[in-house]
Amino acid sequence: MAKLAIIIASTRPNRVGLPVAQWIETEARTHGGFDEVELIDLLEVDLPFMNEPHHPRLRNYQFQHTKDWSARIDAADAFVFVMPEYNYGFTAPLKNAIDYLNHEWAYKPVGLVSYGGVAAGTRAAQMIKQVVTTLKMTPLFEAVSIPFVHQFLDEEEGLTPNDVMVSSAKAMFDELKRVAEALRPLREPS
Template identity: 75%
Template structure:
């Protein structure tokens, strides 16, 4: 089974991340390679800023919210981060969610769907790669970058993609499937 978790990084009021995530989810359903899809909204996960006393690599979590987050991340085979760009970088809530855990992220591929103004969130996307590779995640080269994202929202706030966005999403999903399959043996328990 291939489980894809689409993580909505923005938590601020008025955000458009959920609309972008719903579109990526529909693209993943159409793609068909991931048999299990879930949109995980960091606003709903609602993690406090890091409050665990032990280093995440130890897996000695003292809070239920951390144990729940650990289980959610551990069950995924691949991720897509739907992320805005704030002041040339990614948002603090996404960094916090990543930093809560350690081994749960390892040997899993990451697709990035970034959005923003003229840069389409590409500066934030580049910055996050330094963080996730430290956790042994593999970011896909193929990505979706949405410039001036507001222009792609209809009157109901739903994302209406253009052909470039749709073809980019397919290429990213194709690569996530290949990477998830290639990395699966590395995620197997030692001695399995």
């Protein structure tokens, strides 16, 4: 059994991340490489700014919201971060959500679906690779980068991808499955 968690990084009103994530969730389910696909919306998770008194590596969580977040991330075998680019970087809610935990992220691959204007969120994608590798995650080369994202959006239809986006998503899911399986022995309790 392999579980994929897709995390929506944007929490602001009128965000583009929701329709992008709904499309990538559909692609993940169509792909069929994961037995379970969970869409996690950081707006709904609503983690306060890091408020745990102990370092996350100790897993000595005091608050229920952290215990719940830990269980959701621990249960996943692979991730996709659906993320915009804010001022050449990734979102503060995503960084906060990552920083709440430590061991739960380790030895799991992460695919990046970025979106924006001309740069398609790729600068944010590059920045987050430094963060996730520190947590022993494996960021994939295969990614989905959506330039000028608004051209693909319709209020009634959601996101309508082009062929490049669809083939990029398939390549990303193929590699996520392969790397998640390769890393599985490292995730087993020692």
